[in-house]
Amino acid sequence: MGIVEYEPGTPFPGEIGRTTDESSPAWPAPIRAKKDAPNVLTIVLDDTGFGQLGCYGGPIATPNFDALAVNGVRYNNMHTTALCSPSRSCIVTGRNHHSNGMAAITELASGYPGYNGVIPFENGFLSEMLLEQGYNTFMVGKWHLTPSNQETAAGPYTRWPLARGFERFYGFLGGDTSQWYPDLVYDNHQVDPPKTPEEGYHLTDDLIDKSMQFITDARQVDPEKPFHLHLCFGATHAPHHVPREWADKYAGQFDDGWDAYREKTFARQKKLGIIPPDTELSRHDPDVPEWDSLPEPARRLASRMMEVYAGFLEHTDHHLGRLLDYLRGEGLLENTIVMVISDNGASAEGGPTGTTNEAQFFNNAQEPLEESLALIDEIGGPAHFNHYPWGWSWAGNTPFRRWKRETYRGGSTDPFIVSWPAGITARGEVRTQYAHIIDMVPTLLDLLEVKPPAAIRGVTQSPLQGVSFADTLNDPAAPTRHHTQYFEMLGHRAIYHDGWRAVCPWPGPSFTEAGMPFGQPISAEKLSELDATGWELYRVASDPAENHNLAGERRDILIAMIATWYVEAGKYGVMPVDGSGLARMVVEKPLVSVPRDRYSYRPDTQSVPFFAGPRVLNRPHSITAAVEIPERGAEGVLLCQGSAAGGYSLFVKDGKLHYVHNYVGRALYTVSSPEILPTGTHDLRFEFEPTGPPDLKAGKGTPGRMQLYVDGALVADAEAPVTVPFALNPGVLTCGANPGSPVTPEYTSPFRFTGTIREVTVDVSGELLSDPEAELRAHMARQ
Structure with a gap:
């Protein structure tokens, strides 16, 4: 007689007598995935701009990302929150960042529900959902979703990866780390890297090794069980660390500067069909100096910093290729849904001149140009924590304006690739439908024919806030289902609705025009002033780079858009609007332990x-x-x-x-x-x-x-x-x-x-x- 199974929670179908010889057994049925269920691979890049990948018109060689695009579709209208932790929370939950308590990075948490950095358990993760569908679930790389005061050995561990549906974890908990000497956590404990830089160690290489190991470990026991791998590179966030030979491949390629980069990338984007042929390139940013105005030594240093960044991105692509080759060799790639996204636009945290050591930048101790030049041959190596100048950030977001942390499209519009050879017939096509990263979870569930769970581990779940774009994968004419989306990041606000976009920049369209730096608080009086005069309006359906402000001409639409922003803000926990960085930093927060001497x-x-x-x-x-x-x-x-x-x-x-x-x-x-x-x-x-x-x-x-x-x-x-x-x-x-x-x-x-x-x-x-x-x-x- 075969094994009798029954669904947990249903009556026991066997018989129980006084002894086993007059009884018959039955077993609770194990959770098994549907036959031929596809694997799910979500790949998150860090600080990678819209105009940096080769398949998005960038000058950097990314053949493996390009190959995914050739075997699937690229979206030119995918949006993020413009910052790291907030975007990552949306990717894994399908809810907006304020609904996740992730108004900003975890280190800037404050005592309001939308801002406290604590993702509620009613906002379940995709990993938790797929675990209940019989998937193995692996998290590899950057996390940055645990409250910063809980990243210690004292815990609590309830918001570490293993407590949020991932069966295995290897990576780092915080926002950045050295690629040569990373702060590594394996499952729930700290570990040292397996090798030194002198022995050839690099974090990206290590993350790919662990990804393949986790999959192999599980498949040798159950080769039919599907997996969900959430692979979050430390690249291309600073420090831009890469073996020198990768940077040297780009020697001299950026000597003509960031303006030339934009022009060439813009032309390639049009040729590739990534942007409409009548798109206008956004203006020269007032915060970015003209390339020719820089002295020759400054240009030489900036060029090298971009060469290092380019090598870093190509190096990342190379190691992604190792994972894709492995999946292909195992016969898994054909039936793997791959989604590639960046968490925000290119980063401007290197400041106007760039730095060989970010610690100098935030310690007000920026080295003079001559000291930086003395280190030019070491940039990208283990002794430095380098970041390029913000001219390259602006160029990396071509054709859009501005960068990470701001809700103009340069900060919030990102490359997005979907590949699933067994399930998508389209090859190499571009999709223009509006989408937001909260749509990734609903789309994946739609493709997997899985309903969002009503409860996870006894916790009633909140509704998903994104919508599926699954029908657009094979049908370029499928209508956009995501009609309205709010944005708020450190007081910088925007709202999209059916081809219109209103933006209220804070502290202004640029730091130069605002006359003040990032991170300034907004009073109630100032907010009223901004609502009266600070909003800009763009018809992004025909003006994707936000060049023509129609606020004066279409005041009726602008007023409706502002009202809609407040409706959405009330719905998703955006209030109170907080433009400050400083106040959030110094506000008293719960600590790991009580203060002591x-x-x-x-x-x-x-x-x-x-x-x-x-x-x-x-x-x-x-x-x-x-x-x-x-x-x-x-x-x-x-x-x-x-x-x-x-x-x-x-x-x-x-x-x-x-x-x-x-x-x-x-x-x-x-x-x-x-x-x-x-x-x-x-x-x-x-x-x-x-x-x-x-x-x-x-x-x-x-x-x-x-x-x-x-x-x-x-x-x-x-x-x-x-x-x-x-x-x-x-x-x-x-x-x-x-x-x-x-x-x-x-x-x-x-x-x-x-x-x-x-x-x-x-x-x-x-x-x-x-x-x-x-x-x-x-x-x-x-x-």
């Missing part, structure tokens, strides 16, 4: 994120390590925080105690004990005593006296004329080793301590000085 650490434990560790910058503090030095001596790191981009390290080398402060990668200030440490147990102590005020606006943290003590006796001191003024990024704190990028070239990572560390205590008693504007820039750079 003493922090204790032990070796062989997980590293601590910057926001959860002791704030030692600009204040008196001490670090005391209780250690045991064996007779053979010992060496290694006692405690460190940061990386080659900036940080500090207390360590033992050549038998002596050392402390080094790395000032944003520009200078090293060191103090060392003159005598070799004796064997036995000791208290090894570093103290920092401020000797003057900081000059935070000039990028100079508190100067001070650096002092070393052995068992309470002062053994050495030295002066640090300047320190890191505000933030370390990367900024993890580690006891007993320096994983990843070494804070100082005096040792090679991980430089584990070879003696015994009983405990390291950090005492931060004293007043904390801070620069909230710099903190805002630090968090925004990690989007």
